[in-house]
Amino acid sequence: xxxxxxxxxxxxxSRMLYWAPxxxxxxxxxxLIANLVTESILVPFITLAIGxxxxxxxxxxxxxFFIAIALLEALAILxxxxxxxSISGESGNVLWxxxxxxxNIYMTDDSFNKAWLVLFRxxxxxxxxxxxxxxxxxxxxxxxxxxxHLPVEIVELIVLxxxxxxxxxxxxxxxxxxxxCRMGFNGFLRSIKTTASIGVGIFISSTNMADKAQTALSCRxxxxxxxxxxxxxxxxxxxxxxxxxxxxxxxxxGLETEGIVNMYELFKGVLF
Amino acid sequence: MKTVIIGANGAGKSTMFYHFNGILKPKExxxxxxxxxxxxxxxxxxxxxxxxxxxxxxxxxxxxxSTVEEDVAFGPLNMSIERDEVERRIVTSLEKVGMxxxxxxxxxxxxxxxxxxxxxxxxxxxxxxxxxxxxxxxGLDPQMSQEVMELVNELxxxxxxxxxxxxxxxxxxxxxxxxxxxxxxxxxxxxxxEPFFANTEEVALSGLVKPHTFxxxxxxxxxxxxxxxxxxxxxxxxxxxxxxxxxxxxxxxMIPFDKEISEIPQVCGNIGIYGSRTRRAVRESKTRVDYYFxxxxxxxxxxxxxxxxxxxxxxxxxSLVRDTISVLxxxxxxxxxx
Amino acid sequence: xDGLIETKDLVYFYDGTKTPSLDSINIKITPGKKTVILGANGAGKSTLFYHFNAIAKPHSGVVLFEGEPLKxxxxxxxxxxxxxxxxxxxxxxxxxxxxxxxxxAYGPTNLDLPQDEVxxxxxxxxxxxxxxxxxxxxxxxxxxxxxxxxxxxxxxxxxxxxxxxxxxxxGLDPQMALDLMExxxxxxxNxxxxxxxxxxxxxxxxxxxxxxxxxxxxxxxxxxxEGFYxxxxxxxxxxxxxxxxxxxxxxxxxxxxxxxxxxxxxxxxxxxKMVEVKKGSLHxxxxxxxxxxxxxxxxxxxxxxxxxASRGLLVENRMKVDYLFNGFESCISDCMNGRExxxxxxxxxxxxIKNKIVExxxxxxxxxxDVRS
Numbered sequence: 001x002x003x004x005x006x007x008x009x010x011x012x013x014s015r016m017l018y019w020a021p022x023x024x025x026x027x028x029x030x031x032l033i034a035n036l037v038t039e040s041i042l043v044p045f046i047t048l049a050i051g052x053x054x055x056x057x058x059x060x061x062x063x064x065f066f067i068a069i070a071l072l073e074a075l076a077i078l079x080x081x082x083x084x085x086s087i088s089g090e091s092g093n094v095l096w097x098x099x100x101x102x103x104n105i106y107m108t109d110d111s112f113n114k115a116w117l118v119l120f121r122x123x124x125x126x127x128x129x130x131x132x133x134x135x136x137x138x139x140x141x142x143x144x145x146x147x148x149h150l151p152v153e154i155v156e157l158i159v160l161x162x163x164x165x166x167x168x169x170x171x172x173x174x175x176x177x178x179x180x181c182r183m184g185f186n187g188f189l190r191s192i193k194t195t196a197s198i199g200v201g202i203f204i205s206s207t208n209m210a211d212k213a214q215t216a217l218s219c220r221x222x223x224x225x226x227x228x229x230x231x232x233x234x235x236x237x238x239x240x241x242x243x244x245x246x247x248x249x250x251x252x253x254g255l256e257t258e259g260i261v262n263m264y265e266l267f268k269g270v271l272f
Numbered sequence: 273m274k275t276v277i278i279g280a281n282g283a284g285k286s287t288m289f290y291h292f293n294g295i296l297k298p299k300e301x302x303x304x305x306x307x308x309x310x311x312x313x314x315x316x317x318x319x320x321x322x323x324x325x326x327x328x329x330x331x332x333x334x335x336x337x338s339t340v341e342e343d344v345a346f347g348p349l350n351m352s353i354e355r356d357e358v359e360r361r362i363v364t365s366l367e368k369v370g371m372x373x374x375x376x377x378x379x380x381x382x383x384x385x386x387x388x389x390x391x392x393x394x395x396x397x398x399x400x401x402x403x404x405x406x407x408x409x410x411g412l413d414p415q416m417s418q419e420v421m422e423l424v425n426e427l428x429x430x431x432x433x434x435x436x437x438x439x440x441x442x443x444x445x446x447x448x449x450x451x452x453x454x455x456x457x458x459x460x461x462x463x464x465x466e467p468f469f470a471n472t473e474e475v476a477l478s479g480l481v482k483p484h485t486f487x488x489x490x491x492x493x494x495x496x497x498x499x500x501x502x503x504x505x506x507x508x509x510x511x512x513x514x515x516x517x518x519x520x521x522x523x524x525x526m527i528p529f530d531k532e533i534s535e536i537p538q539v540c541g542n543i544g545i546y547g548s549r550t551r552r553a554v555r556e557s558k559t560r561v562d563y564y565f566x567x568x569x570x571x572x573x574x575x576x577x578x579x580x581x582x583x584x585x586x587x588x589x590x591s592l593v594r595d596t597i598s599v600l601x602x603x604x605x606x607x608x609x610x
Numbered sequence: 611x612d613g614l615i616e617t618k619d620l621v622y623f624y625d626g627t628k629t630p631s632l633d634s635i636n637i638k639i640t641p642g643k644k645t646v647i648l649g650a651n652g653a654g655k656s657t658l659f660y661h662f663n664a665i666a667k668p669h670s671g672v673v674l675f676e677g678e679p680l681k682x683x684x685x686x687x688x689x690x691x692x693x694x695x696x697x698x699x700x701x702x703x704x705x706x707x708x709x710x711x712x713x714x715a716y717g718p719t720n721l722d723l724p725q726d727e728v729x730x731x732x733x734x735x736x737x738x739x740x741x742x743x744x745x746x747x748x749x750x751x752x753x754x755x756x757x758x759x760x761x762x763x764x765x766x767x768x769x770x771x772x773x774x775x776x777x778x779x780x781g782l783d784p785q786m787a788l789d790l791m792e793x794x795x796x797x798x799x800n801x802x803x804x805x806x807x808x809x810x811x812x813x814x815x816x817x818x819x820x821x822x823x824x825x826x827x828x829x830x831x832x833x834x835x836e837g838f839y840x841x842x843x844x845x846x847x848x849x850x851x852x853x854x855x856x857x858x859x860x861x862x863x864x865x866x867x868x869x870x871x872x873x874x875x876x877x878x879x880x881x882x883k884m885v886e887v888k889k890g891s892l893h894x895x896x897x898x899x900x901x902x903x904x905x906x907x908x909x910x911x912x913x914x915x916x917x918x919a920s921r922g923l924l925v926e927n928r929m930k931v932d933y934l935f936n937g938f939e940s941c942i943s944d945c946m947n948g949r950e951x952x953x954x955x956x957x958x959x960x961x962x963i964k965n966k967i968v969e970x971x972x973x974x975x976x977x978x979x980d981v982r983s
Contacts, residue, residue, distance in 0.1 A: 012378055137378070139338035159338065166380045167332055171703065177665050178704035181696050182764065183688055183720035190720055197706040204750075205702065209333065216334035218295050219326045220347050220394065221318055227349035229342050229358065280783040281754050383652050411780065413650040413809040414851040439783040442854075472932075481784040481936060484854060488877055491943055495885050507858050514884075515865055564846055573857065577864040 008137055010067075014058045016135035021144035023239030028132045030247035032125055038254025041113075041261050044120035046250055051127025058135040067130060078122040086115035095264075109264040116263040138162040143228065147235070152225050159226060164209060168202055175201055274428060276444040276465075277437040279454035280479025285437045286328075288454065289404045292435075293324040322351055325400035329407040331384070331391035340366070340382070340390055341375040347398040365396035368423060368548060385416045392420070402433045409443060418565035421447065423548065429592050445469065445483035446505050453478055466503045485510055502602045508572035512604035515576060522575035523608045524597065528587040529553065541579055544571045546593060547586030554584070568596050575607035612677045613638035614772060614803055615662050615694070620671035622657060631657045633827045634671070639772070639805060644798060646814040647807040648838075649824035650849030655807045658824065659774045662805075663694040692721055695765035699777040701757040710752070710760055711736075711745045717768040728767075735767040739793065740918040755786035762793070772803045779813055785935045791817065792935075793918055799962040815839075815853035816875050823848055836873050855880065872972050878942045882975035888948030891978040892941055892967070896957045902927050904982065905952060912949065914941040916963060917956030924954060938966060945977050 011017070016024065035047040055063055089111030096107040136144075142158045175198045179185065184194035279285050290296045291303050294310050294317045303310045305320060325347075328334050337343035341362050348358045366372040369389040374382070379390065388411070395403060408424065409417035421443075428434050438444055444451055445465050453461040453468055455478045461468045469475055469486050482490075486503065489510055493500045504510040515521075522541075529550040544567025545554050554561055563570035571581040585593045600606045616639070622632040632654050639645055639662075649655050660666040661673050664680050664687055673680045675690060695717075698704050707713035714735050718728040736742045739759040744752065752760060758778075765773060775794065779787035791813070798804045808814055814821060815835050823831040823838055825848045831838045839845055839852045855875060862884055863870045874880040881887065893911075895904055897920045905913055906929070913930070914937030915921045924931050931954075933940035941951040955963055960981060967977050 008378070008380070012381075137338070139378075160336070163336060163338065163380070174698065174700075174703045177660065178696070178698055179706060180665055181663060181691055182704070182706075182717040182768065183691060184706065184716070186688060186720045186722070194706065201702070201706070212328070212330075212333040213336070215290065215295055216326075216328055217336065219293060219321060219328075220334065220398075221321045221350040223318075223350055226337065227346070229345035229349060229362075230339075280785070281781075385651055411651075413849050414811055415650070415846075415849050418851065441784055476785075476934065479783050479785050481788065484877065487943075488858070488880065491877070491881050491946070492885060494947055495881070495887060507854060507861070510858065511861055511865065514862065519865060562842060565851060573861050577861045 007133060010059060010064065010134050011137040011140075014135040015060060016054075016058045017137075017140075018233060019135070020233040020235040020239055021136050021140040022147050022235040023233075023243070024132055024136055025141070025144055026235065026239060027243040027246070028128050030243045031128055031250070034247045034250035034254070035121055035124055035128075037251050038258055039117065040254040040257040040259075041117050041120060041263065042257045043250055043254040044117070044124040046253070047124035048120075048127050050246075051124060051129075051131045054131030055127065055134055058131060067134065071126060071130065074126050075123060078119050078126075081122070082115040082119040085118055086112050112264050112267075113262060143231065144235075146228075156226055160213075164206065164213075167209065168206055171205060172198060172202055273433070274447055274449045275433070275435045276448035276451045277435060277454060278439065278441070278444045278451050278478075278480065280439055282456075283454040283479070284457040285454055286406060287457075289326060289406070289435070289437055292402070292404065293321050293326060322347075322398055323400055324402045324404065325395040325398050326404045327392055327395045327406065327408070329410055331387040334391050334394065335379050335387060338378055338380070339375075340371065340377050340379055343379055343390055344375075344393050344397045347394055351398065361397040361399065365393040368396060368426075369393045370419070370548065370552070385412050388412060388416075389420075392423075396427075400432065402435065403427065404435045404437065406437045407440070408436060408438075409440065415565050419551075422546065422565075425592065426548065426589065429589065439480070441469075441480055441483045442485070445486060453480075455479070466501075470500075489513070504603055506569055506572075508569055508576055509600060509603045511573065511576040512600045515604050517605075519605075520578040521605045521607050522577070522579045522581060523610060524571050524575055525580065525582045526593070526609045527582060527584045528590055529584050530587045541581045542570065542574055543582045543584065544568070545584045547589045549586045550584050568593060572597060572600060572607065576604075613674070614641040614676060615639040616674040616677075617658075617661065617668075618672050618674070620658075620661060620668045620673065622661065622666060622668050629827075630669075631827050632661070632668075635827075635829050637822055637829055637832065639803070639822075640820060641803055643803075643819040644817055645803075645805045646818035646821045646835075647805060647824060648809065648811070648814050648821050648848075648850065650809055653824040653849070654827040655824055656776060657827075659696060659776070659805070659807055662772070662774065663691050663696060688721065692717070692768040693770055694772045694774065695768055695770035697762050697765055697773065697775045697778065699780050701754070701761035704761050704764065705749050705757065708748055708750075709745075710741060710747050710749060710763075713749055713760060714741075714763045714767045717764060721768070731767045731769065735763040738766055738797070738918065739763040740922045742922075755782055755789070758782065758786070758790065759793075762790075766797075766802075770802065772805060773797065774805045774807060776807045777810070778806060778808070779810065788935045789918075789921075792916065796917060796956065796959060796962070800958060809850060811850050811853045812855065815855055825849070836871075859883070874973055876939060878939055878946065878975070879970060879973045881943075881946060882970055882973035887946040887975050889978065890945035890947065890949045890951065891980070892945050893950070893952045894960060894963055894979055894981045895952060895954050896960050896981065896983050897923065897954060898957075898983070901954060902929060905929060905954060911952050912941065912944050913952045913954065914938065915954050917959045919956045920954045938963065942967075942970070942977060946975060 031047055031050055035043060087105050087107050089106045089108030092108035092110035094106050094108050095112060098105045139159060142155050146155050179194045179198060185191045277285050277288065287296065291298060294312060297312055310320065335343050337346055344362050344365055345358050348361050362375065363372065366375055369392050371386065371389050371393060374386065379387065382390065408420050412420065424434055448465055450463065451465045451468060452459060460478065469482050475482055485505060485507065489504055490500050492514065504513050542562035543560065544563035545551055545561050546567045567583060571583045574581040594609065597609060598606055617635050617637050620632055620635040621630050623630050635658065647655050647658065657666060661668060664682055667682055680690060705713050706716055711732060714732045715728055718731050736745055739762055741759055741763055744756065749757065749760060778790055778794065782790060794804050806814065806817060818835055820833065821835050821838060822829060830844065839856050845852055859874055859880060860870055874883050895901065901923065912932040914933035915924055915931055916937045921934060937953055941953045944951040953963065967979060970977060
């Protein structure tokens with residue numbers, strides 16, 4: 001099973017499955033905004049706490065292994081990114097400098113602080129997004145998007161891609177096995193060629209599938225949109241108020257605490 | 273009339289039935305529904321497709337929604353039916369295919385057989401007058417095929433016209449009252465199955481073979497020097513024909529099932545069940561049953577071998593069950609039904 | 611005796627699931643026996659055969675090929691996968707090249723075999739599957755039945771010792787299905803071990819010397835078909851039905867008060883067992899260059915075909931053939947009705963046909979035959 005299917009399974013068994021998807025989305029977006037608005041390094045910790053508790057509650061306090069792996073992967077990328085930011089300082093006191101080929105590298109106290117902030121924000125943001133993803137399957141998301149009057153075409157495209165994505169993934173796995181049975185991955189060049197052939201095969205079968213689906217849709221009297229039988233829970237006023245409140249509280253907290261913690265000062269004795 | 277359209281791959285079966293609901297428009301000639309020529313306007317077509325439903329072979333081509341109930345509701349919602357009525361249709365059609373407990377499941381998580389049943393439920397929810405099934409049993413395991421065919425028989429009894437399109441000669445032969453044979457885009461035969469299958473050359477040219485029961489019967493009878501007719505279509509009918517006049521025939525104890533499962537007499541002999549309601553009741557009560565599927569045939573076979581058996585069936589299927597057993601009279605003795 | 615393929619306590623889980631897809635499987639595929647792996651949809655058939663050629667790796671337990679535990683290193687895998695080949699249910703999943711020839715060459719080329727060896731193997735595989743005349747064709751232009759043969763040819767070109775066929779007749783119309791099974795029989799007779807994986811009980815019953823039944827990831831039966839089908843409870847729980855031939859024989863035997871054994875697998879065997887047959891005779895004519903004149907000499911006798919090459923040649927020469935498919939059964943049926951019949955067969959099939967006639971003796975019919983070469 002691919003990660004996509006696992007995520008889907010997780011979302012469908014979430015304890016937050018029937019919460020208003022739009023409400024969840026609004027909440028997460030506002031938290032993410034609050035996460036970015038102020039320069040306080042303490043705000044990302046609140047965001048992280050919110051994200052982790054969402055994830056924990058949604059998955060019944062059992063965070064699956066593959067999500068932990070995904071988070072670690074993201075963390076690794078963020079650390080590299082933060083490292084790069086920290087050595088591309090333009091202002092402030094130079095802490096360390098070096099030359100690499102023709103590039104001059106500076107680490108300043110500003111860039112050092114900025115790198116930490118980006119790292120914390122990134123990790124916290126990931127956690128919140130994961131919290132949303134583990135509780136909201138794509139179909140629910142598309143329903144939410146429909147409620148905010150996103151063009152029908154786009155929403156339906158999302159639904160269909162989701163639906164046929166799984167089928168194509170299934171086929172791709174079978175074809176991959178079949179190619180392995182015939183030694184299609186024996187050597188680098190051959191692997192590339194085989195992967196291309198599988199791609200072509202999947203492309204052909206997806207056009208076939210689209211063709212047949214069109215016929216089948218007409219057979220079932222498709223009138224240009226997917227009617228909904230069970231609309232998701234409506235996003236009530238309490239969702240909006242609650243989200244706005246949390247967001248405002250975080251921003252105020254952020255403004256109040258801006259500059260309270262300086263990472264450079266913290267590490268001064270240890271590193272420099 | 274139970275109708276089968278039969279032909280090899282590429283003979284034009286699907287092209288033909290896509291003309292029946294106006295998906296394809298003939299280049300020449302006319303298609304009639306209920307005596308009236310089809311009109312190809314938007315409204316007329318929509319109306320027609322509510323009456324003529326097609327279930328294609330591969331369920332993945334026709335399941336669009338992400339959960340089971342959404343998919344079943346798709347057709348009725350397109351017909352702008354009221355919510356209460358849609359709910360009723362979801363429940364009845366899912367119940368018929370035995371998938372009610374899956375109504376909120378995501379469709380991608382279902383097995384092939386389950387998806388096939390959801391596709392069927394989606395068509396049933398439109399309550400069509402004509403139901404066209406393309407290879408209804410392809411890819412299903414044997415028990416599930418039997419279950420689908422029993423469901424189809426219930427629908428026929430309730431007045432739906434069912435057309436099956438297939439290349440499975442055994443399925444066609446046991447089920448059809450009338451067959452239409454297609455070969456390379458031409459209709460070469462319409463009528464009862466026997467005369468067609470008796471013609472070795474035509475069968476071979478059509479890319480088909482003779483059904484097993486049919487060819488066993490003809491060889492047996494030619495060796496015994498008897499007439500091939502009447503043609504048995506099931507093993508029990510074949511046996512009835514081959515049995516001697518003085519052979520002992522078993523008794524079938526008939527128990528109609530209405531609301532509750534009454535005490536099934538634990539007599540010796542096999543117990544068979546028929547009908548979707550009975551099957552569900554038996555599954556819940558965990559009663560011992562020998563023939564879960566194809567039970568009428570099982571009990572008839574027992575009777576032909578001189579054994580007694582018990583048959584529990586949905587009460588509304590009484591006439592269907594009795595008729596099926598009585599057909600044996602054409603071939604030999606009818607087991608006593610008590 | 612060592613099994614060709616064996617597994618010991620094989621356990622396999624799909625990622626993220628808690629119930630095993632395969633649960634302590636101890637299976638032994640006997641060499642030279644026609645084997646079927648039987649089970650309902652989702653019983654674990656494909657997961658199991660993907661273990662046979664190391665596409666899937668067991669979480670515990672071992673898989674043995676010819677007595678040796680499988681090694682999952684790259685080199686070892688190449689050797690193994692050319693010996694254990696898989697024909698999937700849907701041929702479109704395993705066609706990777708755009709022309710017939712190229713696709714058949716795909717496997718051997720990937721094995722880095724010398725050019726002329728690849729060429730020789732492609733020729734052989736084309737001939738065996740009767741695709742020679744389509745060699746330059748685009749794979750998309752082939753019919754479904756032909757694509758199925760192409761998938762088979764693509765595996766044969768690797769000269770496998772074991773060929774696993776997943777639902778071989780699914781989606782094929784009746785003649786194509788008979789054709790493919792005849793080809794499988796021919797290959798099996800010529801030394802390729804064929805393992806069918808199917809839920810089609812009638813197909814399994816007609817084919818198998820030995821069946822292995824899977825239910826919800828567990829192996830619940832290994833042995834001859836009859837042993838399994840005689841247990842209605844097991845059959846029911848497995849999600850299948852007893853094969854039609856088995857049921858008819860059981861009930862007819864009961865009615866006639868004769869023993870159920872020997873168990874007929876084909877129509878001619880059933881008829882031999884149940885009624886007195888007449889004496890006819892069968893003329894077996896192995897394929898040769900002057901086949902046309904040999905067959906046209908005798909006009910009023912029915913003619914049947916067995917074997918891919920013979921079928922191709924007779925069709926090409928526009929010969930009148932009565933039984934182009936299912937030739938053996940049909941010709942025997944004529945003989946049992948007291949008539950004469952000609953069976954044209956591939957040269958490597960003569961002994962196979964003799965074996966089949968000997969098999970019929972067990973059911974009481976002694977067909978007179980001669981071989982006209």
